[in-house]
Amino acid sequence: MYIVLSSAIIINLLSVVILLIGLFYNFKQPKNKAAYGYLIIGCMLLYIIALSLVLIYGFFAKHFLNSLVLFLCIISHFIIGKLVKYETLKKYTTVQIMCYIVSLITLLSF
Numbered sequence: 575m576y577i578v579l580s581s582a583i584i585i586n587l588l589s590v591v592i593l594l595i596g597l598f599y600n601f602k603q604p605k606n607k608a609a610y611g612y613l614i615i616g617c618m619l620l621y622i623i624a625l626s627l628v629l630i631y632g633f634f635a636k637h638f639l640n641s642l643v644l645f646l647c648i649i650s651h652f653i654i655g656k657l658v659k660y661e662t663l664k665k666y667t668t669v670q671i672m673c674y675i676v677s678l679i680t681l682l683s684f
């Protein structure tokens with residue numbers, strides 16, 4: 575389980591960095607923006623899979639409160655995706671980065 579937990583922490587840090595790049599960098603070419611979008615999707619899928627595995631481990635190891643926080647961080651993607659519009663994209667990206675940081679703190683407490 576140590577390998578899954580450490581890889582989840584690395585994936586979480588990588589996802590935060592990628593989201594911060596998208597928050598502060600203004601893409602001028604559509605080709606670069608499309609490649610960045612694919613990179614975000616790949617990181618989010620890895621993030622959801624890794625957190626789901628840690629979540630399952632948390633339920634079996636009786637870390638119920640930590641598992642609940644991880645579950646909320648996993649479903650935050652879908653809630654934010656339902657609410658976001660193009661005009662509010664930067665605000666929701668900031669909220670999503672904060673959810674990633676909360677999940678990182680939770681992962682470090684396992």
